[in-house]
Amino acid sequence: MSVADRVVVVGDVMTDVIVRPEGPLVRGSDRRARIESRPGGSGANQAVWLGSMGAKVSFVARVGAGDKPHLEAYFKGFHVDPILVADPQEPSGVLVILVDADGERSFLTDRGANLALEPSDMPVWLLDETRLVLVSGYSLFAEGPRRAVLQLAGEARSRRIPIAIDAASVSFLREVGVGTFLEWTRGMSTLLANADEAEALSGTGDLNEQMIALGACFERVVIKRGARGAAVGGRQGVRVDQPAPQVDVVDTTGAGDAFAAGFIAAELEGADEAECLRRGVEAGSKAVEHLGGQPTTTRIVLGPGRRGRRDDGRS
Template structure:
């Protein structure tokens, strides 16, 4: 298997809002407000680059931002294959972080909504060992068709395909059956317990893993502070705890986990070793603000 990974997903500007207490409707609340690059696909690509993995990132941004983003990703060890959109600006995500680290999101996906098959030609797969796609790419018709075509080409070439559901809210909105149909043929899924429950209708990561294993060869379930597990239709094969750390911001922790796991796997690690590296990356991510390594 080639050690190069292709990531497909959103590029966003993350506006992170950390109020000092509960938001007061109709009045003020002091808060820290920070702006930095983000987006599920972008986060995964940058974390992979930080782990010295060979990573290609395909996405769509506002035309005015194209060169800025190309330089940004190159500087972080990522090969950018970006398309510039002249109709819509780059996406923006407002993240409101509660004092306990829990997050709420306001999303304007912008140019990401116009991702097309022309942005994802089959040539992107040359020399690729794995394709990783963010679930956000499946929640709009145009990007969904483009990613599904890329998945089909990857499967025809024998390239492993992984997907991250990305959003419980969007899963509930479109319906779990639709999402599972859209991602048919993916070989692996990276899901947290809330996403897994939405997709399967069952509670408990072991039961969720068996249910998702009927659709995906490999199932990874992220359990936050409790660690993570990997398995399939026969249940859990390996589960490991997470280290205790001070949580500052959980934005991008799942993206870091996926990157850590994939980087380790492409480097030849077994499932336990790859799971451990994924957990370590997720733990590192929650200790700083933003979804990308500082």
């Protein structure tokens, strides 16, 4: 793979504090729970999944100064080129994830240093070697990182480098307003959205109508539908619809990020849309089978007829 096949990912670095209560929360009292800390953040998840799939990826983010050395080592371990800016004041972000018995999750977010991302942090020099820029929508929901991302996006467009945007959060979309989000993302080529985000952005719950509406704003629309699989299309409607396999769901955190990585990694290898979609669904399905939003092994191979093979030989 040449340097021209590089993906530049821009997004958050978080520490995920995953809380799995033994039952419903008891207001004003105790509930036993299993609590674990894992590396997370939507952009970080996407970068690590891409690196583990063999893609050439650089990841841009801002972190607490004290965390930079060990985070750089961590990302390099997953074959990711980390372009991390050390913030001298703000700590790295923290996300508390409450996981229900069925694997669904709710979030409490303190984005910390991620909110201080600046235009000067953007590696414009790297665009000469870049095939695609992938942006986490979380970077658009605060003024500082939004200015940084939109500057990089403008430079990428001037070089005819496609930009994919992940809608990231239906609650934040509703907070800033659909029209505002679509204005920010004008000119970006691919939208990645889950079913709730697609409905909020399009104003309809019908998949084909979502594709047509959002296809007026993006060249390509990829909608992640959870247990129902995923679909890709545009202004003419759905082009390909891929079902998802039945799996034992442990934690849905990061499944959409794994999907995005699988889809993009396949595209970098020259796969058609149907295969990109299949690989994305396969990656997302693997992600929900373990706790946390990032892979548990540094090399993952996805391919026709396989459910994802680890390089240690275990299925």
